[in-house]
Amino acid sequence: MRLKDKAALVTGGGSGFGEGIARRFAAEGAAVLVVDIDEAAAQRVAGSIVQQGGRAEPCRADVGRKAEAEAMVEAAVAAFGRLDICVNNAGWSHRNKPIEEVSEAEFDRVFTVNVKAIYLAALALLPQFRRQGGGVIVNTSSTAALRPRPNLTVYNASKGAVNTMTKSMAVEFAPWRVRVNAICPVIGETALTETFMGVPDTPENRKKFLAGIPLGRYSRPEDIAQAALYLASDEAQFITGVCLEVDGGRCV
Numbered sequence: 630m631r632l633k634d635k636a637a638l639v640t641g642g643g644s645g646f647g648e649g650i651a652r653r654f655a656a657e658g659a660a661v662l663v664v665d666i667d668e669a670a671a672q673r674v675a676g677s678i679v680q681q682g683g684r685a686e687p688c689r690a691d692v693g694r695k696a697e698a699e700a701m702v703e704a705a706v707a708a709f710g711r712l713d714i715c716v717n718n719a720g721w722s723h724r725n726k727p728i729e730e731v732s733e734a735e736f737d738r739v740f741t742v743n744v745k746a747i748y749l750a751a752l753a754l755l756p757q758f759r760r761q762g763g764g765v766i767v768n769t770s771s772t773a774a775l776r777p778r779p780n781l782t783v784y785n786a787s788k789g790a791v792n793t794m795t796k797s798m799a800v801e802f803a804p805w806r807v808r809v810n811a812i813c814p815v816i817g818e819t820a821l822t823e824t825f826m827g828v829p830d831t832p833e834n835r836k837k838f839l840a841g842i843p844l845g846r847y848s849r850p851e852d853i854a855q856a857a858l859y860l861a862s863d864e865a866q867f868i869t870g871v872c873l874e875v876d877g878g879r880c881v
Contacts, residue, residue, distance in 0.1 A: 630658030631862045636709035638662045638701060640692050640746070641719035643670025646769060646817065649850025650716055650857045651675075655683035657858060659714070662705040664688045666719070684709075692719045692746035702753040712757050714861045717747045718769040722784040725827025731783050743787035747794055755805070763806030765861050768795050769853070770811040772876045780827060788813075792872045799870030808869040810860045815876035817848035843878030 637654050641647035643665030651661045655678045663678070665671040668689035678685035686708045690697040705712045721742040723735040747768055758764035770791040777785035795811040802809055816825050816838055828834045839845060856875045859865055874880045 631858060631864070632714075633658035635659045635713040635861075636662075636705060636711050637714035637716065637861065638664060638705045638712060639716040639718055640664045640690070640701075640750070641769075643667050643674055646814065646850050646853040647716070647718040648674050649854040650718060651685065652678060653851070653854035653858050654714070654861070655681075655685055657862075660684040660686075660709045662686050662688050662701065662708060664690050664692070664701050664719075666691050692717075692750065693741035695749050695752070698746070698749035699753045702750075702757060706757060711761060712754070712764070713761070714765045714767070715750055715754055716767045716769070716857055716861070717750050719746060720769060720771075722781065722824050724824050725778075725780045727780055728782045736783050739783050739787050740790075743784075744790045744794070747791065751798060751802075755802070755807070758802075758807050759805050764808075766798070766802075766807065766809040767857050767860050768809070768811040770795070770813045770872055772813050772815045772874065772879050774872070775813060775874065775880045778825075781825065784825075795872060796870045803869060808860075808865070810865070810869060811872040812853055812856050812860070813872055813874045813876065813880070814848045814853050815842055815879040817850070817853070822847070841879055842876070843881065846877065848875060848877065 637659045639651045642651040642663035651663050655661050663671045663675040671687035675685040675687040688701050688704045690701040723731050771788040773785040774788035774792045799809040
C-alpha cells in the first residue's frame with residue numbers, strides 16, 4: 630500500500646474530486662479525515678470508507694475561516710496521532726458569465742474558498758509538519774490557470790493564484806521537508822460542471838467543451854485521485870513545486 634501508516638486530510642471530501650481522493654487514499658492504507666462544509670456529505674463518505682474496511686473520520690469545516698482551518702488540523706491529529714498529507718481540494722466558482730455580471734460577493738467567495746483557504750491551511754499545518762520533520766500539501770488547481778476560458782475570469786484568476794502559491798510555498802517550505810504540488814484538472818464530471826459550462830449540462834452542450842480536450846472526455850474523480858496519490862506518496866519524494874496537468878491534452 631502506497632500510503633500505509635500515513636494520515637491525510639482532504640477538504641471538499643464529501644463529493645466529486647475530493648471524494649475520489651479520500652476513497653483512493655484510504656484504499657492505499659491512509660487514515661483519512663474527510664472534511665466538507667456539508668457535514669452529511671463528509672459523514673457519508675467517511676462512513677462508506679469505514680464500511681469497506683478503511684479508516685476515516687468526518688469533519689465539518691468552512692475552510693475559509695481561520696478557526697475552522699485550525700480545528701480541522703487538530704481533529705486529524707487527535708483522531709490519527711499525526712498528519713502527513715493535506716489535500717486542499719475544496720473549491721467554488723461563479724457561474725460562467727461576463728465579468729461585469731460577477732458580483733463582489735461572488736468574487737470574495739471564489740477567492741476565499743480557492744485561495745485564502747490554502748493560506749489558512751498552511752498556517753495551521755506548518756507547526757505539525759515541523760514537529761514531524763516533514764509533510765505533503767497537494768492543492769487542486771485547474772487548467773483554468775493555464776488556458777483560461779472566457780466568462781470565468783474571476784475563477785481563472787483564483788486558480789492562477791493557486792499555481793503561484795504552490796510554487797512559492799514549495800520553495801519556502803522546502804527547508805522543513807514539506808513538499809507542495811498542485812493538480813490542474815480539465816473540466817470534470819462533478820457538481821460544478823454546469824456552473825463552468827454556463828448552460829444546461831446536455832449532450833449537445835458537452836460537445837462544445839469536449840471539442841477542446843484531445844482525449845475526448847471530461848476528467849473523472851479517479852483521474853484526479855490517481856494523480857494526487859502519486860504526488861502524496863513517497864514515490865514523489867523529490868517532486869515539489871509542480872502543477873500537474875490532468876487534462877486529456879487540453880493544455881497542449
